[in-house]
Amino acid sequence: MxxxxxxxxxxxxxxxxxxPMKAGLAAKEPEILARWGKLGLYDRLREQRQGRERFILHDGPPYANGDIHMGHAMNKVLKDIIVRSQSLLGKDAPYVPGWDCHGLPIEWKVEEAYRAKKLNKDEVPVAQFRAECRAYAEKWVAVQRAQFERLGVMGDWADPYLTMKFDAEAAIVGELLKFAESGQLYRGAKPVMWSPVEKTALAEAEVEYEEVVSTQIDVAFEIVDAPNAPELVGAHAVIWTTTPWTIPVNQALSYGPEIEYVLLSEGDRRFLIAESLIDTFYFRVFASRHPGEGRDPLTPLGERGLVDPGLRRDDDGDAAGRGATLWRGKGAQLEGATARHPMHALGGFFAKPRPFLPGDFVTTDAGTGLVHMSPDHGEDDFLLCKQYGLDPVFAVDGAGMYRADWAWLGGQGSVINKKFVSADGPICADLRAAGALLAASDDFAHSYPHSWRSKAKVIFRATPQWFIPMDREQSPSRSREGLGEGVSADAALAVTSPPPTPPASGRGDNGATLREIALDSIARTRWVPARAENRIRAMVEGRPDWVISRQRAWGVPIALYVNRATGEYLNDAHVNARILAAFKEAGADAWFAADHQALLGADHNLADYEVINDILDVWFDSGSTHAFVIEARYGEGTRANLYLEGSDQHRGWFQSSLLESSGTRGRAPYDAVLTHGFALDQTGRKMSKSLGNVVDPLKIIQESGADILRMWVASTDYFxxxxxxxxxxxxxxxxxxxxxxxxxxxxxxxxxxxxxxxxxxxxxxxxxxxxxxxxxxxxxxxxxxxxxxxxxxxxxxxxxxxxxxxxxxxxxxxxxxxxxxxxxxxxxxxxxxxxxxxxxxxxxxxxxxxxxxxxxxxxxxxxxxxxxxxxxxxxxxxxxxxxxxxSTEWSDVRALRVQVTEAIEPLRREKRIRSSLEAEVTVPEALLSPAALAELFIVAKVTEGDGITVTPSDYHKCGRCWRLLPEVTDDGALCDRCAEVVQPGVVA
CATH class of the missing domain: 1.10.730.20 (Isoleucyl-tRNA Synthetase; Domain 1)
Known part of the structure; x- marks a missing residue:
C-alpha cells in the first residue's frame, strides 16, 4: 500500500x-462484595429459589482461633464452587457457614494469657474463665468471617451457626440425653489417650504422630513359679519396652502361646526370651556394656569381639559353652507361671506375684517375645488383664506424676519428661540398683502420638471417662454403669468395660450395635472419591468405644446426675426436660450455676447424686451440628446432600457425625461425602512456619485477587x-x-x-x-x-x-x-x-x-x-x-488446518510472507470447497494436489480487509466485498 x-x-x-484486560481484582473485588451486600444477594436468591429442589452442603465447622490458612481457603472455595454450581443448575442451594467454638485450643490460648500474667487458671471462677473463652471465640469468628467472605464465599453470614450459641448448646446436650435415654452411655475406667500437659483425655482425631527418640530398656523379672516348666524357677523373664515409666505400674507378663522360647545362661543367671530374638537381645545387652559399638544384627558377635563366653551359640543355633540352651518350649508351657516385680522389696502392690498371661498380640517382631502388662497404660494390657481380674490402679495422675502415695517414685514425674525416663533417670537407676536392668539406651527412633494443639507427647492412661459403646445392642432398657463421686482407686477397679460384641440381630435402633448401624450407613452413602469408603469403613470397623468426656472447662457439660450408691446415671424424662429448658435459656453456663435440686425436682434428692462436670468431646459438638443446623432450619429428618472436608476428617467430623446420627437416628446425616487432600508447598512439603514455606491465602488475595485463588483451587486434582x-x-x-x-x-x-x-x-x-x-x-x-x-x-x-x-x-x-x-x-x-x-x-x-x-x-x-x-x-x-x-467431518478439517498452519510457519520465519493471508496452499484432499478452506485456513487460495505445499501468493492485497484476492487489481485497492461495504450508507 x-x-x-x-x-x-x-x-x-x-x-x-x-x-479492561488488566483485571485489577485486588481493588475491584471488594467493590463487588459491597454491592452484593447492599443487594442482599444471598437472601434474594433464597427467595427466588423457594420451592425448588433443595441442595444442602453442610459446612464442617472450622475452629475459631487464628487467621485462615491455605487449607481453610481451599476448603471454603471448593464448597462455594459446589454450592454456586448447584444454584446454577436451578436448585435452592443454601449455605450456612459455622464455627466450632468450644474445646481445648481456645481454652489453651486463654490459659496462655493467664500464664503470661503468672496466674493460675484453676483459681479463676469458672464463669469468668468461660466468659473469656467465649470472647476469644467471638473475636476470631468475626475475623474469619470477613476473610471467608473476601474469598467470595456466598452464604448466610448474617446468621451462621456457632456451637457456643445457646440454642446449639441446648441441642448438643439434647443429643447427649438421647444416647443416655437409649442406654448408649457408660462410665468406665479404660486407657485413653491423655495429654499430661493439657490434663485431659484426647480423641484420636486430636492426635498427630511425630518421629521421636525414646529410651529402650530390657528388664529382668525373676520367675518364682512355673508348674509346667519347673526348670524356669529362679530364672529371669526378660521384657523390652520403650516406655520405662510404665514399669512402676506393671501387673503381669504376657507371652505368645505358639512362640518358641529358650532359657539361656550368663554366668550364674538365666534368661528366658523368644528363640528368634536371641541375637537382637544380645546386641542390646552388649551395646549397653560397650558404648560406641555398632549394633548391626547382621554382623556376628564374635567378629566384633563382643561375645561373652556365657552368651554364645554354636553353628547349629544352640547356645555353646556356659551359654548352652537350658530349656526350650512353647509359650503355652508358661501357663500358670508367675514372676516377681523387680521392686518387690517395696512390698504392697509390688510384692504381689506377676502372672504370665497368654496374649495373641505378642509377636517376635522386636523385643524379647515377652511383654510386660500395665492395664493402666495400654489397650491390649487393659483387655487382657481385665480378663484375668487385674484392674487399673491409677498410679499416674493427670499431670503425668506418680501419685504421692505410690510406693515407688511417689510424687515424681513427669512421665513424658525425657530426663525422667532416660537411661540415667530415676526409674532406670532404681532398676539398675535392683539388678534388674540388663540394657538401657536413649536411641530408639519411632513414631509417637502428640497432642496436635500443645505438640506435647500423650500417654495412654486409665481414668474414669464417659463412653459411647460401639458394640452394645441398642436398647432403652439396658442397665447403666457408673462411678460415684469420690470413688477410690480400689473401688474404681470394679468398673467394667462394655460387654463383648453380641451376635448380630438385624438392623434397627434396638436390634443392632452402633458399629453395625454405622457400617450399614457407610454402605448407603456416596463417597467421592469412591476409595474414601474403604478408608472410613476400616476406621469404623477397628475403632474403640467413643470417649466423649474431657476434663476441661470450656464446652458443653455432660449434664448427668450419677447415683452415689449405685453408680447409675439418672434417666428421668422430666429432669431431662428441665435441663434442656435451662440450656435453651442460658446455654451451657446454666449447668455450672444451676440450682441442681430444682433441676432434679421433688422426686430426687441432690445429696444422693453426683453432678457431672466433665466436658463433652468437641467432636460430639460438631458431630451434632446436623441436628441444630440442618434439621432445625429445614425440618426434622432432613439430611445434608453433601459433607465436604479434608481427608483427615474420616477420623474426625465425618466419623463423629456418622456415629452421632447413627446412634440417635439409625442412619448417616448425609447422602454423600466428598474428601479433598491437603495444600502443600510447591515442592510437596507440608506448610510450616518453622520451614518458612507457608503460602498465605490472604496475601494472594491482597496481591492478585480471590478469583486467582479460586481458579487455582478448581484447577487442582483436589481429591x-x-x-x-x-x-x-x-x-x-x-x-x-x-x-x-x-x-x-x-x-x-x-x-x-x-x-x-x-x-x-x-x-x-x-x-x-x-x-x-x-x-x-x-x-x-x-x-x-x-x-x-x-x-x-x-x-x-x-x-x-x-x-x-x-x-x-x-x-x-x-x-x-x-x-x-x-x-x-x-x-x-x-x-x-x-x-x-x-x-x-x-x-x-x-x-x-x-x-x-x-x-x-x-x-x-x-x-x-x-x-x-x-x-x-x-x-x-x-x-x-x-x-x-x-455430521460433517469437522475433526478432519481441523486436523488439516493444524497441518497447514505448521507448513506455513517456515515461510513466516524466513520472512517470505508476513502472515498466512499471503500464502497459497495445496492440500491432498479438499474436504470442503476451496473457498471455504481458504477462509478456514486464513490463506489466499487453496487447491487440491499431492501433499501439503505452501507458496507465496501473487495476488494483490485489499486495502481494507488485507486479504489477497484475484479481483484486487493493485495493492491497496478494494476487493469486491469491501468496495460494497464502504459505499455511502453502509458504514455507519
Missing amino acids: TDTAPDYRDTVFLPKTDF DDVKIGKEVLSTASDAYRKLRNTFRYLLGALDGFTDAEKVPVREMPELERYVLHRLGMIDVELKAAAEGYEFNRYLRLLTDFAQEDLSAFFFDIRKDSLYCDAPTDIKRRSYRTVLDILFHALVRYAAPILCFTAEEVWQVRFPSEDGSVHYLEWPELPALPGDDAA
Missing part, C-alpha cells in the same frame, strides 16, 4: 468495550494433596488471563448487538452450526462434571473450549467477517448470534469458579442496580436441526 493509498481504518468494525507456590499460581494467572481475554473479546464483538440481528440456527453457515454443536457437547460434559463435583475437569473443559475451539479457531477464522462484512451480512449476523449464545453460556459456566469476574463481565454488558449473574440458571442452548454441521 502506498503512502497516498486511502485509509480505510474507520470503515472496519473493530470490537469496542470498556472491559489428592495439591501443591501451591509462585509457579503454580503463575500458571493459574495465565489461564485466568486467557479466559478473561475471551470475555473481553465477546464483549467487544457484541457491541451494539440486539435481538433484531439474530439469525435462526437453520440459516447459519456450517461453521456456526459446528461451533454450536461443540458447545452442546461441552455443555453436557460440564453438567456431568458439576454433578460429579469434578471441577478440575469442569475448568479444563471450559478453558480448553475457550482457547482451542473459540480463540484459536472460531474467533480467528471469523474476525475477518466481524471486522469487514456489512452489518446486515448473514454470515456476520450469524457469527454475532453465536457469540451472544456463547456469551450467555460461558459467563454462566464461569460464575461458580470466577464469581467476581463473571459478575463484572455480566454487569459490563447488562448493567443493573439489582441484577446479578448469580441469579442465572444453567443456559438453555438452541436446538440444532437434524442435518446440522455436526
